[in-house]
Each structure stands twice: as C-alpha cells, then as structure tokens.
Amino acid sequence: MTVSVTELTVTAEDRRVAWLATAAVALSLVDAAIPSPLPGVKPGLANIVTLVVLIRYGWATAVWVSGLRVLAGSLLLGYFLAPGFFLSLTGTTLSLATLGLARHLPRRWFGPVSLSILAAFAHIGGQLLLARAWLIPHNGVFLLTPVFAAAALVFGTINGMIAAKLLAETPAAETT
Amino acid sequence: MRWLAFLRPGDWLVIACGAALVGVTLPLLWQGGFAERAIIRQDGQVFAEVDLGSRRDFSVPGPLGTTLVAIEPGRARVVADPGPRQYCVRQGWLARPGEIAICAPNRVSVQIAGRTRAYDSLSY
Numbered sequence: 001m002t003v004s005v006t007e008l009t010v011t012a013e014d015r016r017v018a019w020l021a022t023a024a025v026a027l028s029l030v031d032a033a034i035p036s037p038l039p040g041v042k043p044g045l046a047n048i049v050t051l052v053v054l055i056r057y058g059w060a061t062a063v064w065v066s067g068l069r070v071l072a073g074s075l076l077l078g079y080f081l082a083p084g085f086f087l088s089l090t091g092t093t094l095s096l097a098t099l100g101l102a103r104h105l106p107r108r109w110f111g112p113v114s115l116s117i118l119a120a121f122a123h124i125g126g127q128l129l130l131a132r133a134w135l136i137p138h139n140g141v142f143l144l145t146p147v148f149a150a151a152a153l154v155f156g157t158i159n160g161m162i163a164a165k166l167l168a169e170t171p172a173a174e175t176t
Numbered sequence: 177m178r179w180l181a182f183l184r185p186g187d188w189l190v191i192a193c194g195a196a197l198v199g200v201t202l203p204l205l206w207q208g209g210f211a212e213r214a215i216i217r218q219d220g221q222v223f224a225e226v227d228l229g230s231r232r233d234f235s236v237p238g239p240l241g242t243t244l245v246a247i248e249p250g251r252a253r254v255v256a257d258p259g260p261r262q263y264c265v266r267q268g269w270l271a272r273p274g275e276i277a278i279c280a281p282n283r284v285s286v287q288i289a290g291r292t293r294a295y296d297s298l299s300y
Contacts, residue, residue, distance in 0.1 A: 109184055109185050110184060111186070113190070153191070156194070
C-alpha cells in the first residue's frame with residue numbers, strides 16, 4: 001500500500017464532533033420521516049443534539065455539529081443546494097447565533113428549555129425572512145406566522161425538556 | 177409531573193414570552209377578515225352587491241356581450257366573458273377579501289369584500 005503523503009491527524013475532538021454529527025443526522029432523517037401538515041412545521045429533533053453539545057462542549061463544537069448536520073442531512077435527503085437547503089442553513093445560522101448570545105444567560109434561572117425555545121424562534125424567523133426575500137416575494141408569507149410561531153413554541157419546549165433530561169441522566173465526566 | 181422539574185423559573189418566563197408572541201401574531205391569520213360580499217361592477221358603476229351566502233348567477237351586459245358571474249357560499253368567479261384574452265375567467269374562484277377579477281374589454285369587474293375595507297393602494 002502506498003503511504004499517503006498528506007498526514008491528517010485525527011484528534012479526540014474530531015472524533016467526538018463526527019459522532020455527535022452522526023447522531024444529529026440520524027435524528028434529521030427521523031424528522032423527515034414524520035409526516036407534517038404544513039411544510040416548515042417539523043419537530044426539529046436534531047436540535048436536541050445541538051443543545052446537549054452546546055451545554056456540554058461549548059458553542060464552537062455546536063457550530064461544527066450543526067453545520068455538518070445540515071450538509072450531510074441535505075445530501076442524504078437529496079435537497080443539497082435546493083431552496084430547502086438554504087432555508088435550513090439560514091435557520092440554523094440564526095439559531096446558532098441566538099444560542100451564542102443566550103448561553104450567557106444565568107444558568108440558575110434559564111435552562112435548556114429557554115435555549116431551545118429561543119433557538120426555535122430564531123430558526124423559523126430566519127426561514128420566514130429568507131422565504132419572503134427570495135422564494136415568495138410577497139407579504140402573504142407572513143400570514144402563516146402564528147402557526148409557525150406556535151409550532152416553534154411547542155416543539156422548542158419539548159426538545160428542550162428532552163435535552164435537559166439527557167443532560168441530567170448522563171454524567172458529564174463520562175462523555176468528556 | 178417529573179418532566180416539569182426540568183423547567184427553571186426563567187424557562188417559564190421564556191415560555192410566557194413565546195406564548196405572548198404567538199398571541200400577538202395571531203390576528204395575521206384573519207387579516208382582511210373573511211370573504212363576505214361580492215361587488216359586481218359594470219363600467220365603474222355597482223351592478224350588484226351580494227352576500228356570499230347562497231348560490232346565484234348574474235348576467236352582466238357590457239359593450240361586447242354578456243359576462244356570466246357565479247356566486248357560491250364563500251366564493252365567486254367569472255364563468256364566461258366575451259373578452260378576447262379571458263384573463264378574468266382564468267383567474268378562477270375568488271375567495272379572499274380584496275381579490276378582484278377584471279374583465280376589461282367588457283368593462284365588468286367582480287371584487288370580494290370583507291367586513292373591513294382593505295385598501296388596494298394608498299397615495300400620499
């Protein structure tokens with residue numbers, strides 16, 4: 001076997017990101033399989049992984065995991081570079097930015113549920129704005145805002161509670 | 177409940193703010209009100225103003241011939257028009273307040289109105 005010229009060293013951090021991104025991609029696939037009454041209303045199960053990663057490993061790792069999830073998820077589901085991909089990317093970017101700010105909230109008062117709800121609202125907000133600016137240049141897009149906002153609230157709360165449960169059940173020492 | 181133990185005081189605040197946001201945006205769903213009436217105009221004059229309650233048909237005479245308008249519960253449309261391009265016929269059913277089908281050659285228009293008057297355009 002020829003010896004590779006370029007030597008890529010894989011750190012423990014790389015492996016961790018890869019594993020977590022895999023889990024997130026798997027959850028996006030589950031997400032896509034759940035029938036939805038309206039395009040855009042999805043549970044967003046992969047965000048549970050993002051939340052756990054954010055709280056346990058920090059924001060930079062969460063950005064990596066989410067970015068890889070959007071990329072690999074779109075490749076697997078076949079919408080890479082389609083409008084849905086850019087909607088997903090915008091939503092994820094905005095919710096990561098929101099999480100970057102919201103993680104500085106006092107932990108004693110604001111738990112994973114707060115982070116999850118704020119991220120969900122940022123996600124749908126970003127998608128609506130992109131859809132208005134690019135896909136459907138008409139204010140009619142905003143007529144369904146209440147439906148999307150209600151979905152963000154409900155699923156954000158549920159995902160946040162699942163993330164909180166996961167964080168409470170797995171001790172931090174074992175996974176770091 | 178066991179799951180509620182994961183909610184911290186601030187989380188309740190965020191949930192309340194989220195619910196308030198949903199409440200504030202709720203009127204968007206009913207923007208413009210419901211379709212209640214149809215206004216049929218001929219040459220700019222109101223030919224008929226009908227409630228979208230029951231099934232009715234109107235024959236509106238114009239310079240080219242007769243335009244047929246159908247009214248059904250909650251919607252209205254132009255069924256036939258003597259105009260050459262048939263734009264108003266192809267528009268199909270009109271069901272939201274503010275929607276309008278204009279048969280320009282025959283000078284007939286059908287407009288849907290709700291409880292509140294929606295402005296089509298504003299100038300300052």
